[in-house]
Amino acid sequence: MRPLLVIGNKNYSSWSLRAWLVLREAAIEFDEQRITLDEPGTAEALDALGAARRVPVLKLGEETIWDSLAIAETVAERWPDRRLWPEDAQRRAHARSISAEMHSGFAALREQMPMNCRAMGRKVTLTDELSQDLDRVIAIWSDCRHRYNGDWLFGDFSIADAAYAPVALRMRTYGINLPESAAYYPQRLLQSAAMQEWLAAAEVEIEVIEHDEVGR
Numbered sequence: 001m002r003p004l005l006v007i008g009n010k011n012y013s014s015w016s017l018r019a020w021l022v023l024r025e026a027a028i029e030f031d032e033q034r035i036t037l038d039e040p041g042t043a044e045a046l047d048a049l050g051a052a053r054r055v056p057v058l059k060l061g062e063e064t065i066w067d068s069l070a071i072a073e074t075v076a077e078r079w080p081d082r083r084l085w086p087e088d089a090q091r092r093a094h095a096r097s098i099s100a101e102m103h104s105g106f107a108a109l110r111e112q113m114p115m116n117c118r119a120m121g122r123k124v125t126l127t128d129e130l131s132q133d134l135d136r137v138i139a140i141w142s143d144c145r146h147r148y149n150g151d152w153l154f155g156d157f158s159i160a161d162a163a164y165a166p167v168a169l170r171m172r173t174y175g176i177n178l179p180e181s182a183a184y185y186p187q188r189l190l191q192s193a194a195m196q197e198w199l200a201a202a203e204v205e206i207e208v209i210e211h212d213e214v215g216r
């Protein structure tokens with residue numbers, strides 16, 4: 001059965017990007033359905049998914065899986081040969097820790113630097129909360145580079161990379177200067193064919209969500 005991934009606008013929906021990237025990097029063939037967010041029909045379309053009124057949602061036959069982390073875990077479990085978590089148990093625990101940290105934290109980063117793939121040259125005020133979030137991301141990326149010396153956070157692509165992909169895009173949009181120890185990461189991510197595909201699709205979307213147009 002061919003999976004169906006329901007996502008939001010590619011330009012703005014960071015949670016959608018996470019689930020989509022997991023499937024793409026795992027080379028799983030899937031269909032895509034896009035629900036445009038923040039429009040008159042959005043609530044009804046999200047309701048019709050029969051889940052948490054949020055995207056992404058993954059449909060596997062009769063099954064509905066929602067929330068990007070649950071989707072990533074389910075894909076990892078159903079396609080074990082794709083090795084979406086590191087094989088080494090300690091590395092895997094570390095990857096899970098930073099993925100969960102991203103999933104439940106970084107409120108200032110989310111609020112003050114919304115993902116806006118096609119926007120460039122935006123500037124935001126670095127509040128204390130935002131600076132703390134950015135410092136923490138830099139520490140995580142630097143630590144992974146130091147410990148595993150790979151281009152992806154844990155050597156090969158893992159779910160942790162999907163968790164941090166939208167953050168790397170935010171660094172680009174808002175022109176955040178990164179130390180060399182962390183700058184490798186957005187560079188690597190942007191080189192991936194999957195990310196190029198996502199960005200090209202975001203570029204041609206016509207919807208504008210004013211709330212997410214920050215820093216002009």
Ligand SMILES: N[C@@H](CCC(=O)N[C@@H](CS)C(=O)NCC(=O)O)C(=O)O
Pocket residue numbers: 008012013014015016037038042046053054055056066067068069
């Ligand atoms: N924790 C959820 C968050 C999902 C979420 O907040 N998705 C946003 C889009 S990025 C959404 O569907 N918002 C509903 C709306 O804008 O009406 C996940 O990881 O999937």
